[in-house]
Amino acid sequence: MxxxxxxxxxxxxxxxxxxxxxxxxxxLRSGNRxxxxxxxxxxxxxxxxxxxITVGIVLSLLGPALDFFSEVSVVEFLTGTRWTPRFAxxxxxxxxxxxxxxxxxxxxxxxxxxxxxxxxxxxxxxxPDRVRRILKPVLELLAGVPxxxxxxxxxxWFAPTVLQRFLSLExxxxxxxxxxxxxxxxxxxxxxxxxxxxxxxxxxxxRQGSAALGANRMQTSLRxxxxxxxxxxxxxIVLGISRAVGETMIVTIAGGQLxxxxxxxxxxxxxxxxxxxxxxxxxxxxxxLEYNTLFAxxxxxxxxxxxxxxxxxxxxxxxxxxx
Amino acid sequence: xxTEPTVHDAIEMELVQKHASRPEVPETPTxxxxxxxxxxxxxxxxxxxxxxxxxxxxEITALIGPSGCGKSTILRSLNRMNDLIRxxxxxxxxxxxxxxxxxxxxxxxxxxxxxxxxxxxxxxFPKSIYDNIAYGPxxxxxxxxxxxxxxxxxxxxxxxxxxxxxxxxxxxxxxxxGQQQRLCIARTIAVEPDVILMDEPCASLDPIATLRIEELMxxxxxxxxxVIVTHNMQQAARVADRTAFFTAAIxxxxxxxxxxxxxxDKTTTIFERxxxxxxxxxxxxxxx
Numbered sequence: 334m335x336x337x338x339x340x341x342x343x344x345x346x347x348x349x350x351x352x353x354x355x356x357x358x359x360x361l362r363s364g365n366r367x368x369x370x371x372x373x374x375x376x377x378x379x380x381x382x383x384x385x386i387t388v389g390i391v392l393s394l395l396g397p398a399l400d401f402f403s404e405v406s407v408v409e410f411l412t413g414t415r416w417t418p419r420f421a422x423x424x425x426x427x428x429x430x431x432x433x434x435x436x437x438x439x440x441x442x443x444x445x446x447x448x449x450x451x452x453x454x455x456x457x458x459x460x461p462d463r464v465r466r467i468l469k470p471v472l473e474l475l476a477g478v479p480x481x482x483x484x485x486x487x488x489x490w491f492a493p494t495v496l497q498r499f500l501s502l503e504x505x506x507x508x509x510x511x512x513x514x515x516x517x518x519x520x521x522x523x524x525x526x527x528x529x530x531x532x533x534x535x536x537x538x539x540r541q542g543s544a545a546l547g548a549n550r551m552q553t554s555l556r557x558x559x560x561x562x563x564x565x566x567x568x569x570i571v572l573g574i575s576r577a578v579g580e581t582m583i584v585t586i587a588g589g590q591l592x593x594x595x596x597x598x599x600x601x602x603x604x605x606x607x608x609x610x611x612x613x614x615x616x617x618x619x620x621x622l623e624y625n626t627l628f629a630x631x632x633x634x635x636x637x638x639x640x641x642x643x644x645x646x647x648x649x650x651x652x653x654x655x656x
Numbered sequence: 657x658x659t660e661p662t663v664h665d666a667i668e669m670e671l672v673q674k675h676a677s678r679p680e681v682p683e684t685p686t687x688x689x690x691x692x693x694x695x696x697x698x699x700x701x702x703x704x705x706x707x708x709x710x711x712x713x714x715e716i717t718a719l720i721g722p723s724g725c726g727k728s729t730i731l732r733s734l735n736r737m738n739d740l741i742r743x744x745x746x747x748x749x750x751x752x753x754x755x756x757x758x759x760x761x762x763x764x765x766x767x768x769x770x771x772x773x774x775x776x777x778x779x780x781f782p783k784s785i786y787d788n789i790a791y792g793p794x795x796x797x798x799x800x801x802x803x804x805x806x807x808x809x810x811x812x813x814x815x816x817x818x819x820x821x822x823x824x825x826x827x828x829x830x831x832x833x834g835q836q837q838r839l840c841i842a843r844t845i846a847v848e849p850d851v852i853l854m855d856e857p858c859a860s861l862d863p864i865a866t867l868r869i870e871e872l873m874x875x876x877x878x879x880x881x882x883v884i885v886t887h888n889m890q891q892a893a894r895v896a897d898r899t900a901f902f903t904a905a906i907x908x909x910x911x912x913x914x915x916x917x918x919x920x921d922k923t924t925t926i927f928e929r930x931x932x933x934x935x936x937x938x939x940x941x942x943x944x
Contacts (some may be wrong), residue, residue: 345697353782461742536779538777544765545773547792547795547847549765
């Protein structure tokens with residue numbers, strides 16, 4: 334084409350090109366898209382629903398719990414060492430349940446953290462791709478085993494065979510140690526999988542930088558990758574703690590029903606969740622003080638997990654790394 | 657009133673003197689690293705073939721060439737960083753002061769302690785500036801009497817000390833890209849290597865930061881042997897004593913692309929009187 338004209342008319346002559354509109358015409362269609370608005374409302378509903386349900390749960394706990402605290406003082410509840418709501422001379426000190434929960438949680442974490450982090454470091458830093466691709470899903474499968482199975486596993490194999498026969502410990506069929514340790518096994522995949530995600534997310538450039546300085550793989554893993562992934566690892570451990578505090582089936586089956594101040598893991602003991610599970614199956618009359626204890630313990634459990642999570646959020650924020 | 661000379665002053669003096677007394681680039685290098693008939697494979701694919709060149713002591717050697725010519729691959733084989741890539745394999749011999757660094761029994765970690773590497777994108781650790789520098793000496797078990805002085809010395813040599821001396825305990829991520837790259841150079845210097853490999857160290861930096869790194873390289877040349885991969889021909893012309901030009905050629909039988917070394921000579925020769933027409937074509941901007 335020899336023409337160098339740049340007028341609208343000149344351009345319009347080129348096939349396939351839009352003719353210039355007459356001055357003053359509105360080409361861009363006006364209009365809104367109703368579908369977009371509907372989708373936004375639905376998504377917002379979904380987001381707010383979970384918040385609303387949480388608030389609802391707290392409120393439903395709050396009513397009966399307040400009834401309870403109108404008859405029993407908060408101080409007596411939190412500091413008392415006798416928990417006998419069904420006895421004639423009822424006593425409402427929650428500490429026996431709290432000590433049992435604290436012990437089982439502590440033991441579970443003591444099992445889950447070393448094994449969980451060990452397998453995370455192996456999977457992320459050492460395992461060949463092929464091994465990782467097989468091992469990680471298998472590990473996550475462990476998280477899908479129903480907890481009632483873990484409970485029976487603790488009761489019928491771990492306590493008699495491992496604790497009594499192999500380790501020759503002075504424990505009965507029910508013990509805090511047996512329940513806590515098996516709960517730890519249950520939590521391993523949670524800790525391992527989330528920690529592995531956090532460590533895999535650390536850029537390879539950092540590993541190469543470390544290797545180029547003459548660091549070996551263990552040094553790189555522990556001194557560069559681990560600290561860089563620390564916030565994710567904290568989150569993984571805290572999720573593990575939350576699960577341990579709230580876990581019900583394993584402790585109910587394998588931890589025993591005896592309500593007592595737990596001072597040794599070889600004892601048996603009822604945790605907060607054990608008590609709630611049992612009491613909920615019982616025949617307490619709605620509105621009675623005994624019935625209301627359920628909600629008081631439930632509220633305490635809720636606050637404990639809330640505190641753990643708040644601490645976790647702070648830790649995660651404090652150690653978060655931008656690469 | 658005179659003040660006590662600082663480490664910084666001492667090193668600056670040393671560099672100035674050495675620079676002034678720097679002789680012409682010798683005709684043949686005194687080799688620190690000898691690359692002999694080296695090919696690098698990724699699984700069955702031969703990425704670069706039959707490279708032979710000598711890295712001269714206390715010289716800056718630049719590896720240039722178009723993308724995919726194997727220059728970075730060769731660089732990474734000079735301190736066995738290729739070991740970290742699954743399926744990577746090196747044939748031929750790479751000698752460090754005469755010893756084959758790929759012979760059985762040689763510890764790759766020991767190789768990397770002596771032959772450090774600076775990467776394309778600055779990769780400081782998520783630690784404080786101080787800990788970034790101290791990391792190498794700590795993990796390699798170097799005997800350092802006074803770590804504070806050691807850190808100061810490394811940062812001074814990397815021309816970063818004055819900018820960071822008041823915030824050594826702060827995160828390295830607060831630094832600019834150019835500062836981060838000089839931190840990475842300081843970190844490498846801190847393990848007292850013999851050779852520093854740089855893989856396009858200025859690729860992610862702005863022109864001013866790039867110039868500072870180039871100045872730094874010119875200063876460091878008297879203390880270390882430097883090998884730099886660069887896409888920037890002006891950079892090679894400005895800093896390098898010797899230049900190796902690589903290109904990618906298509907094998908007529910298999911149709912696969914392989915990197916190969918075209919020409920290796922003094923930088924002035926490569927840029928003024930290249931022997932190979934492909935070199936001339938590349939540096940005059942006709943291809944690549």
